[in-house]
Amino acid sequence: MKYAIRTRHDLMSQEIRNHLKERFDTLGLSEDNTEPDIVVTIGGDGTLLDAFHQYVDRLDMTAFVGIHTGHLGFYADWLPHEINALAEGIAHGKYSIETYPLIEVRMSKLNAEPQKYLVLNEATFRLASGTLAVDVYLQNELFECFRGDGLCVSTPTGSTAYNRSLGGAIIHPTIEVMQLTEMASINNRVFRTIGSPLILPKDQTIKLIPTGAKKCILTIDHHTELHEDVTRLDYELSGKKVQFARLKASTFWNRVHNSFIN
Numbered sequence: 001m002k003y004a005i006r007t008r009h010d011l012m013s014q015e016i017r018n019h020l021k022e023r024f025d026t027l028g029l030s031e032d033n034t035e036p037d038i039v040v041t042i043g044g045d046g047t048l049l050d051a052f053h054q055y056v057d058r059l060d061m062t063a064f065v066g067i068h069t070g071h072l073g074f075y076a077d078w079l080p081h082e083i084n085a086l087a088e089g090i091a092h093g094k095y096s097i098e099t100y101p102l103i104e105v106r107m108s109k110l111n112a113e114p115q116k117y118l119v120l121n122e123a124t125f126r127l128a129s130g131t132l133a134v135d136v137y138l139q140n141e142l143f144e145c146f147r148g149d150g151l152c153v154s155t156p157t158g159s160t161a162y163n164r165s166l167g168g169a170i171i172h173p174t175i176e177v178m179q180l181t182e183m184a185s186i187n188n189r190v191f192r193t194i195g196s197p198l199i200l201p202k203d204q205t206i207k208l209i210p211t212g213a214k215k216c217i218l219t220i221d222h223h224t225e226l227h228e229d230v231t232r233l234d235y236e237l238s239g240k241k242v243q244f245a246r247l248k249a250s251t252f253w254n255r256v257h258n259s260f261i262n
């Protein structure tokens, strides 16, 4: 079994990394940062997002596990004092694989090839300044003309992140859906949007057509990019999934409880 460890740059995370590496090496695992079977992150959910994007091209061959060095996280649900059990569980293959849905975003721009992104939490679309104006199509039919700060499209596992702050629902990750939430829409006698989060089933699509020609910001999880001349954004659930190695009996609702209530 080949492993890689991705670590946040604080002292505690670095110390746990050294200890975990020693345990893995003693147990006969080999470190391979290029083609790991398992990626352990030490830090927070943000560290796991970072690792996901580093290994996004080999998702079918790599499983993720997260150790949280702050409070318990959503993706990172192991605590530092549990690392010996974690190392032995991984070395002896005592884990099951859980897979979670991802969203594929395709961005089209004037005079450029479309760019594709895979999303673990969410993709947001807004303007660098001013009010975003976009026509929103569901299943290729015009649904609404949105005016406001922006729009967020999230995965079920991302539903506990930005989506939740925007008033979106928490979705169990076995439900293969994507959720569209508004950021401060303008609703008056001239402009009108649905005003509530929309949850779309697998195989349905969202298309955004910007109607103003300004600089746009596209965020993909923790990455932020500034773009000009965006003509269209398409969202759908990807055929690819992310794999998590689960070694203990923590259910999705345990993790939601531990992240937000306990």
Ligand code: NAP
Residues within 6 Å of the ligand: 043, 044, 045, 046, 047, 049, 070, 073, 074, 075, 076, 121, 122, 157, 158, 159, 160, 161, 162, 163, 165, 220, 221, 222, 259
């Ligand atoms: P950050 O601004 O440093 O962290 C944002 C917070 O979101 C952290 O507390 C992070 O947990 C938590 N988080 C990330 N994924 C989560 C998930 N799936 N469920 C529950 N909480 C989650 O940025 P970052 O660490 O690079 O993470 C980027 C994420 O921040 C984005 O994907 C977006 O979801 C989130 N975000 C949220 C808001 C908001 O709620 N208003 C605004 C912008 C971005 P850890 O502390 O464990 O890392």
